[in-house]
Amino acid sequence: MDLNLSDEQRLLRESAERFVAGSYNADHRRKMANDPLGFSPSVWKQFAELGWLALPLPDEFGGLGGGAVEIGILMEAFGRGLVSEPYVATVVLGAALIARCGTIEQKQASLPKVADGSLKLAFAHSERAARFDLAKVATSANKTAQGWRLAGSKIVVLDGHAADEIIVSALIHDHHGPSGRIGLFMVPATAEGLAISDYARLGGGRACNIELSDVHLPEDALLGDGSDALPATEWAVDLAMAALGAEAVGIMQTLLDTTLEYTKIRKQFGRPLSANQVIRHRLADMAMQVDESRSLALRAALKADSPPVERARAASGAKAKIGKCARFVGEQSIQLHGGMGVTEELEVGAYFKRLVAFDTLFGGTAHHYARHAELGRRA
Amino acid sequence: MDLTFNAEERAFQSEVRAFIAKTLTEEMKRATALTPSVFSDPDVGRAWQRALHRQGWGAPGWPVEHGGPDWTPAQRWIFETESARAGVPNVNVMGVKMVGPVIIGFGSPEQKNFYLPRILSGEDYWCQGYSEPGSGSDLSSLKTRAVRDGDDYIINGTKIWTTHAHHANRMFALVRTSDGPRQQDGISFILIDMKTPGITTRPILTIGGDHEVNQVFFDDVRVPVANRVGEEGKGWTYGKYLLEFERGSGIASAKLREGLKAIADLAESDLTGRAIDSPDIATRISEVEIDIDALEMTELRVLSALQTGQNPGAVSSILKLRNSEIRQAVTRLGADVIGHDALAVEPMRPLYKLNHEPPTPEEMLTVMPEYLNGRAYTIFGGTSEIQRDIIAKMMLGI
Numbered sequence: 001m002d003l004n005l006s007d008e009q010r011l012l013r014e015s016a017e018r019f020v021a022g023s024y025n026a027d028h029r030r031k032m033a034n035d036p037l038g039f040s041p042s043v044w045k046q047f048a049e050l051g052w053l054a055l056p057l058p059d060e061f062g063g064l065g066g067g068a069v070e071i072g073i074l075m076e077a078f079g080r081g082l083v084s085e086p087y088v089a090t091v092v093l094g095a096a097l098i099a100r101c102g103t104i105e106q107k108q109a110s111l112p113k114v115a116d117g118s119l120k121l122a123f124a125h126s127e128r129a130a131r132f133d134l135a136k137v138a139t140s141a142n143k144t145a146q147g148w149r150l151a152g153s154k155i156v157v158l159d160g161h162a163a164d165e166i167i168v169s170a171l172i173h174d175h176h177g178p179s180g181r182i183g184l185f186m187v188p189a190t191a192e193g194l195a196i197s198d199y200a201r202l203g204g205g206r207a208c209n210i211e212l213s214d215v216h217l218p219e220d221a222l223l224g225d226g227s228d229a230l231p232a233t234e235w236a237v238d239l240a241m242a243a244l245g246a247e248a249v250g251i252m253q254t255l256l257d258t259t260l261e262y263t264k265i266r267k268q269f270g271r272p273l274s275a276n277q278v279i280r281h282r283l284a285d286m287a288m289q290v291d292e293s294r295s296l297a298l299r300a301a302l303k304a305d306s307p308p309v310e311r312a313r314a315a316s317g318a319k320a321k322i323g324k325c326a327r328f329v330g331e332q333s334i335q336l337h338g339g340m341g342v343t344e345e346l347e348v349g350a351y352f353k354r355l356v357a358f359d360t361l362f363g364g365t366a367h368h369y370a371r372h373a374e375l376g377r378r379a
Numbered sequence: 380m381d382l383t384f385n386a387e388e389r390a391f392q393s394e395v396r397a398f399i400a401k402t403l404t405e406e407m408k409r410a411t412a413l414t415p416s417v418f419s420d421p422d423v424g425r426a427w428q429r430a431l432h433r434q435g436w437g438a439p440g441w442p443v444e445h446g447g448p449d450w451t452p453a454q455r456w457i458f459e460t461e462s463a464r465a466g467v468p469n470v471n472v473m474g475v476k477m478v479g480p481v482i483i484g485f486g487s488p489e490q491k492n493f494y495l496p497r498i499l500s501g502e503d504y505w506c507q508g509y510s511e512p513g514s515g516s517d518l519s520s521l522k523t524r525a526v527r528d529g530d531d532y533i534i535n536g537t538k539i540w541t542t543h544a545h546h547a548n549r550m551f552a553l554v555r556t557s558d559g560p561r562q563q564d565g566i567s568f569i570l571i572d573m574k575t576p577g578i579t580t581r582p583i584l585t586i587g588g589d590h591e592v593n594q595v596f597f598d599d600v601r602v603p604v605a606n607r608v609g610e611e612g613k614g615w616t617y618g619k620y621l622l623e624f625e626r627g628s629g630i631a632s633a634k635l636r637e638g639l640k641a642i643a644d645l646a647e648s649d650l651t652g653r654a655i656d657s658p659d660i661a662t663r664i665s666e667v668e669i670d671i672d673a674l675e676m677t678e679l680r681v682l683s684a685l686q687t688g689q690n691p692g693a694v695s696s697i698l699k700l701r702n703s704e705i706r707q708a709v710t711r712l713g714a715d716v717i718g719h720d721a722l723a724v725e726p727m728r729p730l731y732k733l734n735h736e737p738p739t740p741e742e743m744l745t746v747m748p749e750y751l752n753g754r755a756y757t758i759f760g761g762t763s764e765i766q767r768d769i770i771a772k773m774m775l776g777i
Contacts, residue, residue: 001384001453003683005677009380071381260775280771281764287774288697295676296669302382317669364661372669373661 003298009073012376015050016077024081026347027206032084033350037162038206039085048117053091058099060286061111068304072246072297081252082347082354086120086159092243093158093236094121097167101184103223103233104133110165110186122163123234123319124154124187124210132363134233137182139212141170147219150185150212160208163200164189165347168212169233173228182226185221192216203354231308237362238315245322248358249297252290254285255333257350259283263336279336286332289325296321313375319369330355382679388453395461402430403467411468412641413731414739415748416591417755420466420729421546422503427468428475428501437499438475445491446499452685455632456678462631473542474498474505478551479622481568485609494570508538508552508571508595509618516765517742518553519563519615521599525554529602532556532569534577534600540578540759544580544593548573553618556611570606577601585755587748588726622761630682631702634673635709641668642713642746650740654716663712670705674698693774700766703756709749717743 005013023043032038047053056071057063071092078087095114098107098121113119130136150170160166165186174182187194193215198208223229252259260283263273273279300318302310330352341348342370359365384392410423418424433435439455441447450458481499482490497503500756514521523536534554544550550571557565571578577600583592609617643664646655654660681691707740714721723738730737730744737744757763 001388001456001679002381002686003680004687004689005380087431172643174561262777277768280775280777281767283775283777284767286772287770288701291694291697292670292673295673295680298380298680299382299672299676302380314672317665317672321668321669323675369665369669370658371661373658373665375701377655377661377664378669379721 005073009070011039013073013077014223014233016052017080019046019050020077020081020083023130023367024083029082029084029347029350033200033204035272038200038204039162044120045086047085047087047113047116052087055114056091056108057095057111057115061107063111063156063207065200068301069298071243071299075243075246076250076297078250079354080248080254081196082183082251082350086162086205087302088240089122089157089159089163089245090114090120092240093123094163094165094167096236096239097123097184097229097232098223099219100235101229103224106186106220106223119165120163122157122234123158124157124160124166124168125237126155126157128155132367134237135182135230137169137171139168139170140173140178141183141185141222141253142173143175144216146216146219148185149216150187150215151216152212154205154212155209157210158201158207159205160210161206164201165362166194166210167223168210169229173254176371181226182230182233182337183226184223184229184232185217187212187215187221188222196262201357202360203352203357204350217242234308234312239304241315241319241362242297242304244358244361245293245297245318248322248326248355249283249290249294251351251355251358252286252329253294255329255348255355256283256286256290258348259286259333259336261299266338267308273336282332282336285330289329293318293322293325306376309375316372319362320365320372323365326359327365328343382459384453388457389406391454392461395458396465398434398436399461399465399467402434403465407468408466410729410731411466413729413745414731415587415745416585416589417469418472418543418591419470419481421471423468424470425501425504430471431470432499432501436625437501438479441479441483441495445495452682455680459630460633463637466637467612470502471498471504471543473507473547473551475700477621477746478505478570478649481551481617482607484620485568485617487605487608487762489605490570490608503549504543504547506541506544506547506550506573506595508550509540510540511537512539512594518618519566521553521555521566523552523600525555525556525567527570528601530604531601532604532607534569534571534597534602537594537596539592539594540583541580541593541595544573544595545582545590547670550595551608553614556614559612563615564621565612566614566618567611568608568617568720569602570608571600571602575600575602581639582692585752587752588724588752589748589752612669625728630678631698631706632678633669635671635674635702635705636668638706638709639664639671639712641742642709642716645713645743645746646716650717650741650742651718651720660712660716663715667705667708667712670701670708672699674705678700693770696766696773697769700763703763706756707753708755710746713746714750717746721747723747734776 055066059065060268098110142149159316168185168187169182172179172181195211195214196208201207264275296318300314303314333348337348340346436448438447444447472684482494511521525532525534552569553566556567559565577598579596581594582590645651681695684691719740720743725737
């Protein structure tokens, strides 16, 4: 039992924090918010050079063999700077799904390119009618003589506009009709019949809705052997939730630091705000919730390779509680900044919005408490 | 990073499990499960202390030269966790975890030689004389006075909320020996024999129906000056040192988990008409479980830091507060889970020695008293409001 960072992990944290502090500031973020791409390709290139894109990929495909804990270290630093590069979409979701489900050829074709920064990915899974239910997929994949034909709609595909290839989940239909198995398909961004409508995402970055109107794909577009990809999808989303939880911790820590400083400087009634016990206690509660969130994000990462129910309960538990803490810390940061807190002029709002996006993504607090309870009963 | 224990630690875990399996009797277990107050009755707690002492485990936190087992932080974690899982009785923490460390840190060689072995063996049973009717959160405003008379102090005043004063043969107390410029000055730390003439103890019943705490009165109580720990007037420093131990002993999650498990078992049982089938109850059980997960991780992070000789920092000030709040959440959940049975009052104590049929099934007998008595968790050892002051100061520097 040891929860101290190893030397390598400490170095990773220091380099990530240094990079984010040096490259990200309010000007950069404002520029990105109005940028059609939503992130900086030159920063992405640096991510590749720093080895962060290769970090969790298997060694044999150009990766560094890191795990969820290393991802968490990186993501917490990203949160502090409100990084908007498509890291979760490409590395945490996309590359992980290929690494888990793909054939050796498919891995060989994609993963080294992810590692060197030349391939960006996205994962298109959510559908309007499914809400947060990962098992509910209406998009269909019909077997054809040449391969596959995909039809359906996906919403809120993270960074889908920037992806070279989109991994689309679809219900496999054979000649008997729906098979009950979900397949994951590599769809090139340029595929005929694929329509992408992108938009700015709450709290930075972009997302898109996609329409698949009879998109024809070759046989080997299907990742792996066609066995049901739902367990892999649940696994990847659990890992993404752990990673995003760590990012939320970084965001909350920044909000806490900023708000604490402000309450020391801002004077009303002839004394700093922090001289009031009601303010001090609020900040104590915020600090406590940041720390609880840090514990749970780490716990979810450490249980990433546990058996599915244990892993899923840790991920849902972290998602539910960090989401709740994030709302509290975010809302109180605005409250303690007073009127300025609700202006676009301060960045408090931008950090808050990223937290709200976090809480909502893959299902909010109520959804994950319920999932945690449901999994506990089956266990 | 690794959440799992290494081979050595797993071997120790087996050793602890084997010891508990061999030593913990069904009677002790049942008595502990049916004790709705914070501490076990002394007959139960003492028996366990004696058993631990025979094993050399009587005082996990003490240095080896005073009889501690020389455990690593991970071993202490394993010991506390296994103890909680098995439902062992509470020992006299006022002795082992409170006054013991103060005597070790600041006591004279004579005091160490006399008192420490008696704590280890369970021969002495200690109570804590801190709070007074006029001094709760503002503890250092205390007024119980010790006036020097030759080789004695003569003590007058009163202490309140004194847990198990009616069982204890010794008390450690903070008393005023002089009036300094600050109210923290002039306080001394004194060890008192409870059989000394002039001491009277009045029971206080708490809202759960238990007699656990008392008010203790001192009328011209003569205590040898040799019973003072450390320097005269420095008692506040020693007393605060002790409070750090009281707040930050730091391994609470295992007990909380067992408490929640008992409530979840009830919720899944026909005794409550399967309360868990209500989505609200099921979700709240998850909510509390996740809070415990977070606390456990924080404890393990502190422990990991200690293990490598680092200072865990202000994070440990969170532990007491979260422990008490989560404990209350567990007991509140319990009160809701048992439904109508929450209305039934069983006034007799101890609950493990009833000679009549109780009004509810035995499994839920402690639920309401625990909920009611448990309101005290956010009050004793520094209220939650005081804890937030401490967090603001220690963690945030405001």
